[in-house]
Amino acid sequence: MATVTLSPKRDRATRHRHPWIFAASIAGVKGSAAAGDVVDVTDARGAFLGRGYFNEQSRIRVRMLSWDDTPIDDSFWRARVQAAVRRREPLARSAETNAYRMIHAEADQLPGLIADRYAESVVVQFLTAGIERARDVIVETLASVDGVRCVFERSDTASRTREGLPASVGMLHGEAPKTVDVVENGHAFAVNIESGQKTGFYLDQRDNRALVAVHTRGRDVLDAFCHTGGFAVYAARAGARSLTLIDSSGPALAGARANLEKNGADASTVVTHQADVFEELRVMRDAGRRFDVIVVDPPKFATNQHQVDKALRAYKDVNLLAMQMLAPEGILATFSCSQAVDAAAFTMAVSWAGVDAARDVQIIRRLGQGIDHPILATFPESEYLKGLLCRVA
């Protein structure tokens, strides 16, 4: 096994159990390490710090797997997967929900691995060369979980390219329909695991959908960046008066309409717009449209630190447009899934929007990712979803 030696004074993050080691912290590699090989990691004096997997091609040269000298073999991987599965037992027992994240990568001590459960199907993403090595034992372990009948791969992400890996999509175990019917807090959704965004559904918003729905009874609701209508479906079931949905993706909107119908929404109360949210909100605002509840759940506006200022301006702009259309005392549920934008900066962008809209904004609840998307305390990168539930006076 090769050994990666860290540079003097560059071992602090590793000592503090941060799982990523960048090229700048590495003094040298003793022995040869191919992409995905397990390596020992030592400080500049040669003291052992732990084990991880290596990739010369990635900006993140090592992802740490353990802080002791446990062998990284099949039983290691099996135990890690089983531990992540056990952590979800409270969710797995629920009769109301059968869609949740089973494995949340670094935050579940399995760097580079995502696994989402949709009823009897599991959708996996192997995002790095290191985790790719363990694919067989991981698939076998997932396939043996209670109630799992099939494992489908959706490793078609940009991060794979950065690791020097080709995209890989297809059935790995059993057989599944292209569209899987799931329930989330008792709401029915059809999830397209084969070609939907990510693994098919935004599971991280489960709790927030329920928290927003409370405010929608008898109200006119706008779901901006609706994808397959997660928030709109909850609002429909909660008795919203009307639902307006906007997304740029045709397939996402078709999915949203089907999901609304599945949940008994009255089609005459639903309007969908396939459009750019920024443009459509301007049109609606200029036409004098008003809503009582608006959800703003955009894609990542910043993928790194350099894009943060630009992203904050975009968050401010979209929230300003939303506030200009909110009825007095309206409810705004607004989100950022940009890891690089922290909660304080996001709150600031929303407060700027309130100032420009000349409205007082009360934050009535801070929102985040669900319990199946844990945040590892030593790995702030695992906290990505922030939201604010606001009353706009």
Ligand code: SAH
């Ligand atoms: N709220 C959704 C998840 C939103 S994900 C849920 O609960 O499931 C972000 C969505 O924004 C995606 O569906 C994507 O298609 C859409 N999107 C991205 N850029 C957009 C734009 N400029 N205008 C409209 N929709 C956009």
